[in-house]
Amino acid sequence: MMYNFLLLWKMAWRNLWRQRRRSLITVFAMSAGLALCIPTYGLMEGVSREMIRGITRSHLGHVQVHHPDYLEERRLELSFPEKEASLAVLADPAVIQAAPRVYTGGMVSSEHEFEVHVGTIGTHGGGLQSLVSGSLPLKKCTALVDERTAKRWRLDLGSILRFSPLPAEPACERVEISGVVRSDPAGASSLLMRPADIADLNAPPKAKSAAQTDPDDIDSLEKLAPAAPSADATPMLAPASDAAPDAAPAVDAAPAAPPPAAPSPSPATPADNPTTVVFRVVRTASSQVGIIAVDPSRESQVTTMVDKVVAGTYLNNTYRNGQGVPQILIGDQLARILMVKPGDRLGLDILTREGFPMDEMVEVAGMFNSGLDSMDRSLTFVHLRMAWDPELMNLVDPKTGAPQIHELAIRIKDSLDNVVVAERLQKRLKGLHLVAWPWQKVEPAMASMVKLQDASTAILLLIIFAIAALGTMNTMLMSVFERIREFGVLKSVGMRPFFVARLIMLETLLMTLVSMVVGGVLGLGISSYLYVYGLDMSSLLPEGFSYQGVVIDPVWRTVISVRSFAIPLALMSLVSLIVAVWPAVRAARIKPVEALRQTGV
Known part of the structure; x- marks a missing residue:
């Protein structure tokens, strides 16, 4: 054979x-x-x-621990004690680190103050022939803005500007952008309004009430401006032509109102409207965001978010900085929307466990780029202690006061063993009535x-x-x-x-x-x-x-x-x-x- x-x-x-x-x-x-x-x-x-x-x-971790109903309902009250869960998870020899997290939502906003030259339609050629988009300001408290200013401060049709300080009634406290015109070659920021609206703006400014100066109010947020605001809050008259200085009106005089007739579609000459009024206005930018409260030191051992910071720094291990202000990490696209940079301050409205918003002033620690536009536009990170702060989220056990979290993201030694490790952790967490999911169950897609x-x-x-x-x-x-x-x-x-x-x-x-x-x-x-x-x-x-x-x-x-x-x-x-x-x-x-x-x- x-x-x-x-x-x-x-x-x-x-x-x-x-x-x-x-x-x-x-x-x-x-x-x-x-x-x-x-x-x-x-x-x-x-x-x-x-x-x-x-x-x-990037974010998930190899295994995650949650309340049994959290993945389906995502309610703020579906939390669990952080200390007991962390001790049980970290006792497993296959676990490298476990990062606690709290999820909520809210809104971030920034305010920017800058000067504009307010004039009537026809000043700087603001007629139909120079209209780039939108329509003429035919309604009360509407205005045209020049292209350069609109681009710099991200002003779109419908954007709102607020005068600072607030003028006396019946003047417009805020104006809505109705259209965009070509920029003035001289380079000044222009805001073109109806003659009647401009006449109302020259009254003495309205004092701010005590409620408006509340330090916790977002309206009291420090304005981000390219130059310090003028010490004189009274509107100033500035010549719009090369006329002699002695021909200029007095500082406290109201500008001469143009004829009541409707503005001509063609541009007016400086002689038709010799003056514009210099005002300071406030541009507010805001965006709804998702908020994740993390422990910076433990999070950096589980995910690579710290490596995705493109400007500024990652969150500090301390809750508040030297000035007592909490820090926030935002996406670079959100930073462009809000027109902020590291070190600037934002107003933060954060939802509490009961679903009520609480506001806080925060400082931008840095900006990240995750590579995903939706994440860079709408996700922020704050320190975990903000979730436990009794004046903010107050996510603690009502009876014992023990800090609560929504998630433990776990990193293990061998990523291919995550299913086996999840089953082993499930047995450890059975007494705490928690579930351990491999990432395949958390993100089946x-x-x-x-x-x-x-x-x-x-x-x-x-x-x-x-x-x-x-x-x-x-x-x-x-x-x-x-x-x-x-x-x-x-x-x-x-x-x-x-x-x-x-x-x-x-x-x-x-x-x-x-x-x-x-x-x-x-x-x-x-x-x-x-x-x-x-x-x-x-x-x-x-x-x-x-x-x-x-x-x-x-x-x-x-x-x-x-x-x-x-x-x-x-x-x-x-x-x-x-x-x-x-x-x-x-x-x-x-x-x-x-x-x-x-x-x-």
Whole structure:
């Protein structure tokens, strides 16, 4: 039996090289397919691992602990004691760190004060011919603004400006932007209103009440201005032309009102309206945001948010800074909306456990860029102690006063073991009536995306091997048709059909083994290069690509592992042997008499 087996191997090897050119072409095709599949599989596995790392290290963590109903309802009162849960989780040897979090919502706002030259329609060419967008200010307390001012202070149609200090009634305390006109070449910020509205603005300013000077009121927020406000709160008259100084009106005099007739569509000359009034106005910018209260030191050990800070610094470990003001970390796009920078102060309205808003002045510690526009526009981070502050969220146990949280984000040593670790933590937390979820349960869409990536990789490998296998099948069929007489002679001298089929299968197996050696060496070389230098996709994806907050680096690198070699090799062997079945069956079914007759013997 052993002799027959060795004889078949010898015959198969000899037959393989009888048509040397055809066999070499087939070996080359199979080797090329394998050399392509090995780095492709390693590359896709590297992308999958990068996706998982991005998912878990950007915000989720490998495992999360919640109140049993929190993921479905997300109510503020679905909290749990932080200390007991943290002690139970950190007792597991697989856990590196657990970051406590509190989730709520609110609004952030900023105020900016600047000077504008208020004039009537026609001043600076503010007629229909210079109107860029919107409409003329035909209603009370509406105004046109020049393009430069609108762009600098992000003023859109419908934006509100408030005069500072507040004028006396019946003057407009605030004006709504109805349109935008071309900027004055002289460079002054222009606000164009109805003549009647301007006349009302010259009355003595209205004093601010005690309620309006409440230090906790957001209206008392420090104004962010390019220059310090004027000490004289009274509106000033400034010449709009090159007239002599002695022709200018007195400071406390009201500007001459233009004729009551409707403004002309064409621009007026300076002689038609010789003066404008200089006022200070306040621009308020606000945005609704999600607020996450974190422990900065523990959060930085679980997620990489600290590495995404692009301006300023991450949150300090202390709750309040040296001036006693809490800090806030905001996205760079939100900073552009609010027109703030690190060190500026914001008004923060934060929802309490009971759902009531409480306001606080906060200082911008820094700005982050997560790579996801929605996150950079609408997410903020504050210190965890703000959630426990009795004057703000006051998220503590009503009976014991113990601090409460909504989530524990956990980082473990091996990310691939997160399901097992979650099951083990679930047993530890059973007495606290909490649940431990692997990230796949918290974000099933992300898990499906990773599975889809793996499935796509498998399909790609099968397509590549199928193309190479078709060449193998063609080679073996051609070999069978050319050797019909040979198989007829072998069967006539007593070789059974089973051994004929085995001979064809052995020839295919030998060709596959040669291809595996050659393709494996080439694949290892390509994988090593991609492991060191990576595949640069920056020309197609300059900033990488993101999905639901997961950002993939534009430079893709392979993963060199036993799996990245074993799976392509196993697939190639399996596919090659499958396609060799049909040629082997054809050879086994050859009848000696018909074979000799076809060859003329």
